[in-house]
Amino acid sequence: MECAAKGRGTRCVGPAIRRCARCGAVAYCSLSHQISHWSDHEQECERLEEQMRDADILNTFPFTFSEEATLQILKEKESRCTFLSKRSIHQRGIWSCECSCGVSNTNHNCPASINCWNLPSTLVPCSDPISSLSKQLSCWKEYYDWRSISLDSPVALLLHWPLTIYYALQLNDSRIRRRDVSKLINIHYLGPDKELIQLAVFGELLALIPDYDVHIDFVGPAIPDCSRDGETTHLHSYVRCDDRDCECKDPSETSSGSVVTMRLLKGFYHDRFKDLMKDSFPHLIIAPNAGVAAYPSWMETVELIHGLNTPAVFTDFCEEAAHLAACCLSSATGCKLALPIQLNPFRQPMAVEDTALHVPCYSNCFLFGI
Template sequence: MECAAKGLVAEPCASEARRRCGGCGAVAYCSRAHQNVHWGFHKEECARLAEQMSRIDMLKQFPFTFSVESPALNHTFPSPRCFLLESFKLHQKGLWKSECICDPEVTSVKDLSKTTDWSMGSALCPCTEPEHNVSTPLTSWKDYYRWRSLPLQSPVAVLLHWPLTLYHCVQLSHLQTSKYDSQDTLCIHYLGPEKELYQLAVFGELRALFPGVRIYIELVGPAVPKSRDGELVTISNYAHCCDESCFCKSSIGSKDLSCSAVTFKLRKGLYHERYSDIVKDSKPHLIVAANAGIAAYPSWISTIEIIRKVGIPAIFTDFCEEAAHLASSCIASITGQPLRVPLAVHPIRQA
């Protein structure tokens, strides 16, 4: 770890930061002198960080067996994620390309929304209709895997984090999805997509999560390629497995799923800059931003002001609990009101 007092003192750190704060354990120092200097800043956050650190074990608790062991890194696979993908022979393949960080050029505009294959056998992925609809709300990955009859060694949660986050946000907002049947449309404005743009096929799982519901999603953000601005993409099937004999590739297994299709409209730019154009086409029932980084990007200020004015329910997730705390402080300062839904750990967070 880096010394928490770095940049606050004139003299450089004399050694590695191995001296952890005894109160929270979240920050470390190279020396007692640097710790004393930093206390003036740290004392206001120490108790909060201690509370967050008390939940570390809980945050690490995933049901998956695929992530139990991580091989040593090397020059070929410099990240645990790349190691994981290679262990399933998924490295730089199809929908998984944008999860690879060893080659930043592995995804391109031409890959956007074109890949629809899990690149895995049917036993490891949800490529067909579920055996039954969700009877009670899913509250964990274990619930989801059990419902979809998936083994815990399946890595699909890495990609399904996106549609399952939308599902969780709909549950939190208390939207009655039963009224958005084939005669109406559930409209969601999804802000700041990045990796999701290259993994749109996995959002077909929303059809299983909300059977019979027509879903329209505006994907709005700077990462949308200029050449795709305004494009419509419709997902009316589940992503396929790689088994040639699987039911998912059979015309007999294909249904007229237009009544429960997921339609995306891509919009390049910041939400507050595009808002007047967007609402001409669609007025949202819910606004969602995943891994938003609200405290890190000043451009969120104008977007939050727009959301406050229109009064549409909005749910944000962030990269970690401390980032979420900073985001909530930013939102409260902009809106002048506390959050209606208190901060909580995302139960179907990214694996």
């Protein structure tokens, strides 16, 4: 963790081990740096203190591995690499970019057909659910029970992508139903990165939204030039398990009546918008882990989205990032949030390493929207 006053004129004298006594969320290399940074930190200290009080809630998951994936990582007694290695999925297939050592090795030019969990059938949703949903899912425990998955299974580390889409659709159900939604739901998905290696997991939307076909346009600068710009993939089944004799190996047994279609478009949303609108108007726009406050390029996109009057959901890694993003959104649109900042029950259940704050951070941790 870096000193919160880094870059303010004088060099840091050592590691940032001196934490603010009030909020405990920021740290400094020295007393002098802490004093020099107070004029900035004073404005956020009370807010961060409140967020730190909710740390236990953020770290609470129903899985058998929850402490290992949250507290032990936050205390640096465990890492994402060792967590994955213990389960023999480190650097394997769709898991290859789930740790720091995998980020630099991730090849976004790899085929979109990576379609294996590298786990046994008891730990993964590789076939149709036993029963249809009788009510809306509201937490990981309900999802795992419905899909008959053991709570030992780490698949939530990847399924937080489609489950967050599912939850965003539920939160905006009344607004979406005002539009003409017959059999097809169109989603514009902004800023994909590691998802480009994990596209197969979006097949879970076949189970989550069985009465609809889903079309997702993934739009962002991380999509490789030429090789994947314009690429279209159709998913009729789920990610396969490792069992040789499982029914998921027979497409005729697992093919769903619905389809999830995914198209990749390179560039910023405001630059590719005309191309997108040639085919369909979105029922939902979603921008996972957007970092709206960190990247000025978002402002032109936000102004465009505001003019569409389409539900747009953003997520971020922690409440403070969501707060700063919400301020940017309100400033750009001149309106209050249509969807207030709230904890995502389907956030990724493994803590992010090397964060700027001591506040627990999780992928897709908080949702908010316009």
